[in-house]
Amino acid sequence: MDFIENQKWRYATKKFDASKKINGEDLEKIKESINLAATSYGLQLFKVLIIENSETRETLKKHSWGQSQVTEASHLMVFCNFTSVKDEHIDSHLQLKSKLMGIEESTLKGYGDFMKSKTAEMTPEQTSVWNAKQTYIALSNAMAMCAELRIDTCPLEGFSPEEYNSVLNLHKKGLEATVVLTLGYRSAEDKTQHTPKVRKTLEDLFEVL
Ligand SMILES: Cc1cc2nc3c(=O)[nH]c(=O)nc-3n(C[C@H](O)[C@H](O)[C@H](O)COP(=O)(O)O)c2cc1C
Numbered sequence: 350m351d352f353i354e355n356q357k358w359r360y361a362t363k364k365f366d367a368s369k370k371i372n373g374e375d376l377e378k379i380k381e382s383i384n385l386a387a388t389s390y391g392l393q394l395f396k397v398l399i400i401e402n403s404e405t406r407e408t409l410k411k412h413s414w415g416q417s418q419v420t421e422a423s424h425l426m427v428f429c430n431f432t433s434v435k436d437e438h439i440d441s442h443l444q445l446k447s448k449l450m451g452i453e454e455s456t457l458k459g460y461g462d463f464m465k466s467k468t469a470e471m472t473p474e475q476t477s478v479w480n481a482k483q484t485y486i487a488l489s490n491a492m493a494m495c496a497e498l499r500i501d502t503c504p505l506e507g508f509s510p511e512e513y514n515s516v517l518n519l520h521k522k523g524l525e526a527t528v529v530l531t532l533g534y535r536s537a538e539d540k541t542q543h544t545p546k547v548r549k550t551l552e553d554l555f556e557v558l
Pocket of ligand 1: 361363503547
């Protein structure tokens with residue numbers, strides 16, 4: 350399938366068909382697409398929660414401007430950024446790197462020290478923002494993967510991160526909610542699917558200097 354065609358097919362789904370569920374094989378592909386997203390230094394300082402519990406989803410809907418996608422989509426993913434970068438995060442990444450690349454961990458020490466010094470320069474707020482940015486790249490990968498699989502999505506920023514953090518006990522895990530992805534299959538009643546894409550012209554969007 351053609352990437353541009355997939356993107357034209359995709360739209361921010363307002364109403365999902367609650368009776369249709371994403372199968373396990375497709376879900377694994379979506380998870381893989383998230384795992385393969387590029388991240389700064391490759392550190393992957395985020396986690397994606399898949400919320401299956403229907404009571405929790407009802408509660409989260411209340412904190413998501415009442416948006417029906419939260420309960421009606423087949424799956425609900427909450428992308429969460431790490432709230433801090435600890436030396437142990439960098440060390441465990443380098444251990445993995447050394448194992449998967451078959452290189453001595455000691456040869457990566459200089460690189461590790463560089464990452465530690467750069468990340469230590471950030472304030473806690475800058476760290477959260479930096480980690481949050483990474484989740485959007487992963488979100489985009491997931492949406493593109495879904496479009497290829499003809500699975501509908503709607504990303505959501507229309508929610509209260511503070512309430513999500515509290516309901517999902519995220520601070521205790523060193524996380525905070527960044528962005529939400531609802532995914533499943535469009536309802537035939539969702540009129541949005543018939544509306545044209547509203548986009549700037551390429552001339553407006555790009556400037557060649
Ligand atoms: C980060 C992000 C947050 C969004 N939040 C919401 C949301 O809370 N509710 C919603 O219905 N759509 C949400 N959208 C969908 C946008 O409104 C939609 O992508 C945009 O209007 C373009 O339409 P299209 O995706 O159908 O082409 C969000 C999109 C992005 C990228």
